[in-house]
Amino acid sequence: MELNNSLPFSDLQFFYFIGAAVLFMFIGKLTIGKKVKYKWLLALLNVLYITLLFTKPLEILIMITALYLVVLALKKWYTSNNIVFPMLALALPVFVMKSMVFFPEENQSDLVYELKRIIQIAGLSYMVFKVIGLYIDERKSKEFLSFLSFFNFTAFVPTLLIGPLDRFRRFDADVNKGYVQMNASFFSKGWGNLILGLLYKFIIAEAIYRAVMVNLVDDGSVFYHFAYMYTYLLFLFFDFAGYSLLAIGFGNFIGIDVPINFDQPFLAVNPKEFWKKWHKSLGDWLGDYFFKPIFKDLTSRKVFTSITRQNIALFLTFTLMGFWNGFELHYIVSGMLFGCYSVGHNYYVYRCKKGKKDVFFGKLGPKTVRYLSIFIMFNLTAFAIYIFSGKLF
Amino acid sequence: MNKSKMIRNTVIYFLLFVGYLFLYVVKFEVIMDPNTEMEATSNVKFVYQQF
Known part of the structure; x- marks a missing residue:
């Protein structure tokens, strides 16, 4: 050994x-x-x-x-x-x-x-x-x-x-x-997390990789890039969420209530909700230690309007996240892209509040808006993660 | 244990068992193409290794 x-x-x-x-x-x-x-x-x-x-x-x-x-x-x-x-x-x-x-x-x-x-x-x-x-x-x-x-x-x-x-x-x-x-209840919780983590990481992610990803032939077509984009997103989710569950399970076994990291992220309706569901512990961390101090600093300098300050802080936060992943261009662009999504959504919320109407979905029903939002967010995420993968550049 | 939890657990353990069998014991690639040479270990890389 x-x-x-x-x-x-x-x-x-x-x-x-x-x-x-x-x-x-x-x-x-x-x-x-x-x-x-x-x-x-x-x-x-x-x-x-x-x-x-x-x-x-x-x-x-x-x-x-x-x-x-x-x-x-x-x-x-x-x-x-x-x-x-x-x-x-x-x-x-x-x-x-x-x-x-x-x-x-x-x-x-x-x-x-x-x-x-x-x-x-x-x-x-x-x-x-x-x-x-x-x-x-x-x-x-x-x-x-x-x-x-x-x-x-x-x-x-x-x-x-x-x-x-x-x-x-x-x-x-x-x-x-x-x-x-270190009791039966924590042990049982840990076992549940460990088993689900094994399924996610070593069965589903492994199957996606071996049955789909390795068989995708890069012929340069749009179909290939779309197929890779969605497959990679699912692979990354099951691999990373599985890993997180294994870590939580092990922590539970020895009496530590490790916080959750993934909570149905593909049901998120906007970027803000997405970062509460995907790599949640990082999303919360970035909010508390990057976004809030940057916004506070801009506010204390009395520069720009409130919405602009929020947008600058959001964009900088996600750009920094990109740099944290690595100094390679695909990580930085992916972080900036997530920043653009958040800025776009923040501005949309602002315009809706100001105009007292939904400036994007108009008079569509709440259920339709929800399903459409989930669809849009899923595809935006898939694109940003595709950039993150480094497949494009 | 309530019914939905029991069904959920049954599905999880079933998928784990079947997945383990096809991915690590019989290796589905070999069934599909007997000429395939398999690596001894998993192909899955740590995609987040840079973290």
Whole structure:
């Protein structure tokens, strides 16, 4: 068995680890539960995974420690209300990691190679997003942020790689409940999520890939591109939603109520609702830590009308999301496209309120409007995700 | 357990079983074309690996 080569939910070895981890936590609860607090046992579990199975154990431990020290330093010495500098400081490792795309492997120097080796840690973007959220929420708190709480939050195995993006307060409250949530009800909930996640990711997404995607012949026709667009959307949904369910299920097994990430996104009637249903934890995160601060900043400068400020903040938020996915053009354009959808919808709502009538659907009935909205949103999403896939450029 | 939940669970476990059988045990590609050479592991990539 090859150690230090197993990312969460990527191979059978990790599923053996889930079984061993659940046993470890329950045996710990029953034997030493009265003497050893839950948070210590959880930390031990996270350390065991990182040191035994994670691809870059030393690098990730150093990164977590460095991020913790930066958060402590910012909390202590940075007193300004402006959060741009701390956000940039904390996002620096991700910025460096994403910039590596500009250094192709064939022409890179030894320094770039070494930097790549150190900084390209799986799950780093998610970790940094979690830490930025933590800093913004806790920057004015007088409570001391312990390394143990920080470590458990950032290194929590089920959500280590690609979320769902949790919030520190919510997560820490779960941890502080101790072993209480390691019960039959949580176990049953976890089992349901795990089984559905397996079905989504390893059966449906796999079947879509093997039975449809690999058999699509790129003859350059419009039909091919349309077929690829819809197939890729379904594949991405089942793969990612399945992964999220597996992470939630594993979290439930060991007593953590990991937030949901997907909630029938193809029934969304507008972009705002879509981001409450598709990668929900990221949508909420972007709303709280990108959109609101940008809008607040524009408002404090008293520039533009309210609707223009909202639209600028929306567009910038989704453009930043595009950059976060990667510095490749298709990610950035896809983010900007989602930004355009949100701006368009926001302006439509504004015009409807102002004119006291539906300026797009006119006098169509509410049911018809709903079905048409779902249809339009589904196709707009499919197009933006198609751009995201990198198939077009 | 109510009826709708029971039906839902039955469908999920049935699809899991049938899917596992066709995708990982007998491999449907081989049934459709016996000359197909199968890889030992899944073809599904982490499409969100860049995250």
